[in-house]
Amino acid sequence: MPLILATTTPGEPEIFASLQGEGASMGRPSTFVRLSRCNLACQWCDTAYTWRFEGDNRPHSDDVAFERKANQLTLEEADVAARVAALHPDRLVLTGGEPLLQGPALARLVTELDALRPGMHVEVETNGSVAPHAALDPMIHQFNVSPKLAHSGNPADLALIPQRLAAWSADPRAFFKFVIAAPEDLQEVLALQQTYAIPGERIFLMPEGRSSEVVRQRSAWLADLCLDNALRFTDRLHIHLWGDTRGT
Ligand SMILES: Nc1nc2[nH]cc(C(=O)O)c2c(=O)[nH]1
Numbered sequence: 001m002p003l004i005l006a007t008t009t010p011g012e013p014e015i016f017a018s019l020q021g022e023g024a025s026m027g028r029p030s031t032f033v034r035l036s037r038c039n040l041a042c043q044w045c046d047t048a049y050t051w052r053f054e055g056d057n058r059p060h061s062d063d064v065a066f067e068r069k070a071n072q073l074t075l076e077e078a079d080v081a082a083r084v085a086a087l088h089p090d091r092l093v094l095t096g097g098e099p100l101l102q103g104p105a106l107a108r109l110v111t112e113l114d115a116l117r118p119g120m121h122v123e124v125e126t127n128g129s130v131a132p133h134a135a136l137d138p139m140i141h142q143f144n145v146s147p148k149l150a151h152s153g154n155p156a157d158l159a160l161i162p163q164r165l166a167a168w169s170a171d172p173r174a175f176f177k178f179v180i181a182a183p184e185d186l187q188e189v190l191a192l193q194q195t196y197a198i199p200g201e202r203i204f205l206m207p208e209g210r211s212s213e214v215v216r217q218r219s220a221w222l223a224d225l226c227l228d229n230a231l232r233f234t235d236r237l238h239i240h241l242w243g244d245t246r247g248t
Pocket residue numbers: 018019020021022032095096125238248
C-alpha cells in the first residue's frame with residue numbers, strides 16, 4: 001500500500017519545508033509530510049481536512065465536512081521520498097492526522113529517503129494512541145506525543161491507552177506535548193505524569209489556538225503554570241508566523 005497524504009490544494013500533496021513550530025525542536029528547519037486519516041476526532045483539530053470527510057458527523061468546532069477526493073492523495077513511497085529529498089532541510093517531520101496509522105508505508109518511505117539523503121533526523125507527531133509499527137520504530141529519532149485530554153471531546157478509552165502511555169514514558173525519544181485550552185486542563189496532565197512517572201523534562205504544555213491572538217492570550221497564564229509545575233512551555237511558532245494555513 002502506498003501513502004495516503006493530505007493535500008494543500010486538490011492534487012497537491014502537503015509536503016513542505018518550514019520551521020518546526022512546536023516542542024523540543026521548535027525553530028529547526030524541517031520538511032513536513034502530512035498524512036491523511038486519524039483514529040481520533042478532536043473538536044478543535046486544526047487539520048480536520050485529514051479526517052472529517054463527508055458523512056463524518058463527529059463534533060468539530062468548524063462543523064465542516066471535507067470532500068475526500070479534494071483532500072486526499074495517494075502517492076508511492078519513492079515519489080514522496082524524492083519530493084522530501086528535493087527540499088533543503090535535513091530534518092523530516094511526519095505528521096497528520098495520525099501518521100502511525102500508516103506505519104509500514106512510512107518505514108518504506110524512510111528507507112527510500114535514506115538512499116537519497118542519508119542521515120536525516122526523523123520526527124513523528126502522534127496522538128500517542130497507536131503503537132509505532134516494528135519496522136518503523138527503530139528509524140525514528142524523536143516522537144512528539146500529544147495525548148488528548150477530556151476537552152478534545154474524545155472518549156478517554158480511545159485517546160488514553162495505558163499500555164501506550166507507559167511505553168512512551170519509558171522511551172527517552174518521546175516528548176509529551178499536551179494541548180491546553182483552560183487552566184483546569186492541567187489537573188489531567190499532572191495525574192498522567194504521576195500515573196506513568198513521566199519526567200517533567202519531557203513534558204511540554206502548549207496553548208490551544210489557531211490564531212496568534214488566542215495563542216498569545218493563553219500563553220500568559222500557561223507560562224505561570226509551567227513555572228509552578230516544573231514543566232516546559234512550547235509556543236506555536238508557525239501560527240504566529242503564518243497563521244492557520246496548509247503547507248506552513
Ligand atoms: N511549522 C509547523 N510546525 C509544526 N509542528 C507540528 C505541526 C503539526 O501540524 O503536526 C506543525 C505544522 O503544521 N507546521
